[in-house]
Amino acid sequence: MLHLHDITKPFTPIFFTDDCIEFLIRLYPNGKFSQYLKNIKIGDIIHVRGPYGNFKYESNSFQTIIMFSMGSGITAVYHIAKSIVENELEETKIHLIGGFKNILQIPLKKELQTLSDYWNFKCTLHISQMQNVCNIHGINIKSGRLDKNQFLKYLKIK
């Protein structure tokens, strides 16, 4: 939870160590918190609470994990995917499926490409408003919204 001025909003860190924490935060033109954040200066103080939640992952407990995310929700699954594929002892395969409005709105492109170099990571992004055919090396790009049929296909449910 980040607290600035009179507002508190939840965010998922994409990276953290004992003395550093990194967030990926979408700036909404009319968003109250994100506009505060856009205007902060070095030296301003942001209060941090948490982390909250009790998601626990046990290494190698699944053959494959299929992750679905929309927009900035990718922050929630990216960190988990990264920690799994970077663990040499992991045999679990990850397929991260993300939905975005357009190519420009895809965050973490480089980071997702880096994960795609691992044998056990695959990424497919559905772009609902794709103007031209587009290629991002290492990532499968599909035009159109992720619909129910595709969702079931990814889960291999007939």
Ligand SMILES: Cc1cc2nc3c(=O)[nH]c(=O)nc-3n(C[C@H](O)[C@H](O)[C@H](O)COP(=O)(O)OP(=O)(O)OC[C@H]3O[C@@H](n4cnc5c(N)ncnc54)[C@H](O)[C@@H]3O)c2cc1C
């Ligand atoms: C567990 C969790 C983790 C999250 N992690 C992240 C993260 O890692 N990164 C990230 O970017 N976000 C994350 N979010 C979302 C984040 O908490 C904020 O909701 C988001 O940043 C928007 O906040 P804001 O105050 O800037 O915008 P808001 O003021 O909430 O506005 C957002 C949008 O809604 C519109 N809007 C606001 N009020 C109304 C209304 N009454 N009617 C119609 N439209 C309205 C605004 O114009 C704007 O476009 C997370 C949320 C949760 C619950």
